[in-house]
């Protein structure tokens with residue numbers, strides 16, 4: 001669809017061409033969003049076309065992002081598209097998890113099935129496609145996490161040069177390993193996250209690097225398709241709740257925008273409520289929504305769920321708008337609650353990374369407090385793959401997982417490996433014993 005960039009600040013609303021390489025409003029420094037300048041899209045024929053594309057062998061149709069291209073800001077300019085067949089992630093029933101959370105039924109939308117193992121791929125395919133449209137050869141982000149893994153993969157797939165900046169002494173090996181393998185030039189800078197971001201902004205202008213950080217509005221556009229695909233898979237029956245973890249709050253912003261657009265164009269009539277779950281040690285958005293005071297960042301965010309260890313979430317103004325528009329809620333959960341919920345998701349045969357498990361922990365809390373009812377139709381979005389953080393898993397199951405304060409967490413659903421002698425009788429005895 002034809003689109004432009006618009007300032008998100010309600011008292012500015014300045015507009016810019018869709019091909020301006022800007023990251024914040026040049027007039028007021030506010031966040032930018034994509035705004036469609038057309039107002040017509042037939043929901044019934046779109047639903048039919050999108051469903052038909054699932055049987056197509058065209059790369060564009062096979063992507064669970066670009067299949068919904070009518071609601072993406074690349075109006076017919078699809079020759080630049082960089083796709084690794086992202087999206088196409090399953091809806092999975094988790095009966096054991098439902099019971100644990102206090103629900104009759106619970107469905108997971110598992111974004112860990114993406115090419116690099118997280119929902120960042122849904123956004124990155126659009127972000128890197130925009131870089132190609134702008135004829136940029138170099139792209140960069142500041143991240144030690146899933147963003148760098150995803151950016152490295154998509155940029156390399158497009159023949160671009162990915163550059164990953166990582167704060168000194170703050171490395172997550174599983175994800176960094178992906179960035180290295182996918183060919184990102186990786187610079188470890190002696191500075192903290194904010195200082196590096198400032199540095200990268202200067203360099204981006206000077207060297208013509210396109211930035212693919214969390215506020216990039218094209219990444220948000222791609223992430224909308226998580227909602228499009230989920231509703232398509234449910235034959236356009238909206239659930240009562242969509243539960244997701246909140247870090248930088250880009251996904252919250254994307255989900256809310258997707259739902260508003262689907263309503264605006266008549267695809268759905270009922271809007272699901274968003275429930276955003278944060279970790280207790282990194283919950284600035286929770287505090288803000290509860291108090292409705294001034295937004296205060298958390299200077300030293302702490303959680304083992306590194307994907308949501310964010311003290312100063314850049315997209316909070318958008319997320320606030322979406323929580324309000326969807327009559328949503330924000331909850332926070334402890335390290336122990338995240339760890340236990342994660343093990344339960346594992347026992348469903350599903351598995352996820354720690355940040356994703358905050359969803360089930362949050363559901364249990366919201367059901368107990370009566371916000372979510374047992375009979376509600378709930379979809380929880382699992383954001384990352386179980387293999388992103390194997391160290392956490394091994395430590396949990398062997399009773400060695402310590403929270404950021406150094407306190408050992410209980411291994412309530414632990415599953416210890418057993419050392420056994422080279423002896424059939426003794427092994428038989430071990431296997432017959434009750435667990």
Ligand SMILES: *Cc1c(COP(=O)(O)O)cnc(C)c1O
Pocket residue numbers: 118119120145146147214245246247248249250251252307308353355356383384385
């Ligand atoms: C990025 C990420 C999050 C946080 O999403 P935001 O959009 O920053 O709120 C949660 N889980 C995983 C696995 C992630 O990679």
Ligand SMILES: [Zn+2]
Pocket residue numbers: 007008009012013014025026027028029030
């Ligand atoms: Zn502005």
